[in-house]
Amino acid sequence: MNQGLVKLPYDYDALTPYISEQVMEWHHDVHHQGYVDGWNSAEEGLQEQREEGDFSGTGALLNSFTHNFCGNILHEIFWHNMSPNGGGRPEDELMERIEEEFGSYENWKKEFKQAAKSASGWALLVYIPYNNSLHNVAVDKHDDGAVWGAHPILAVDVWEHSYYHDYGPDRGEFIDNFFEVVDWSDVQERYEDISQKFE
Ligand SMILES: [Fe+2]
Structure with missing residues (x-):
């Protein structure tokens, strides 16, 4: 069966000025x-x-x-x-879990940003049902470094096609600006859906 391309949940220009x-x-x-x-x-x-x-x-x-x-x-x-109304921080249960597992939100963010700077593909925040944990993962291409049984709840694409036209070699600035459009309610929903399934 042929698979189709998912539609963007917003207009092409919705994430400007962060993503053109x-x-x-x-x-x-x-x-x-x-x-x-x-x-x-x-x-x-x-x-x-x-x-x-x-x-x-x-x-x-x-x-x-x-x-x-x-x-x-x-x-x-x-x-x-991502969403044009994104930004801010995670709330409630997800925030508590991040603080519990990474020491603080700031700690998690620093580790995630470093993962995004070093990966040749993606940085992911994943939920792992096996040991009921959250983890950052750095993936080359789309799957080199993938973790079996882990469910990504937050993903940032750091392939050059994702940022080079807007930021040139300054991947760090792209990652900082990605946080201005992160829709934490979507991340929270993914976390709840997958963690409840395995409770
Ligand atoms: Fe991509």
Whole structure:
């Protein structure tokens, strides 16, 4: 079954001046679309192999599936993690958990920012049902460094296509400005949904 590209939950220019209309348009319509297309074509290739009984392309097709599927999922989370009415800090239960696990919100943010500066892909705040914990994760590409069983609740894309047009090499400024548009209510909702499922 063919998968479609999720719509942005706001207009292309909604996150200005932090992320430009041009970057949102390229990022969503070209880059994210590319991962959706890559995922569909990997699925089609796998299906063709099953029909023909020739499985010689399996390795490359599964690599392509993982890369493109993970790219699609992370972009969907990233778009919904942001809002023109974002900014501020987490509240209630999520804030308490962050303070409990990282010592303070400031500590968590410093670690997350460092993860975003060092990753060649994504920095994620994940919830891990296995030990009922929150953790920061730095991922290269879309999945190199991924943690089994972890559910991302906050994702920032630090591929160059995400910020270079607006910030040049100053990735740190992009990360600082990302926090001006983080929709903490979305992050909180993701945290509650996934942690309640595993209680
Ligand atoms: Fe991206």
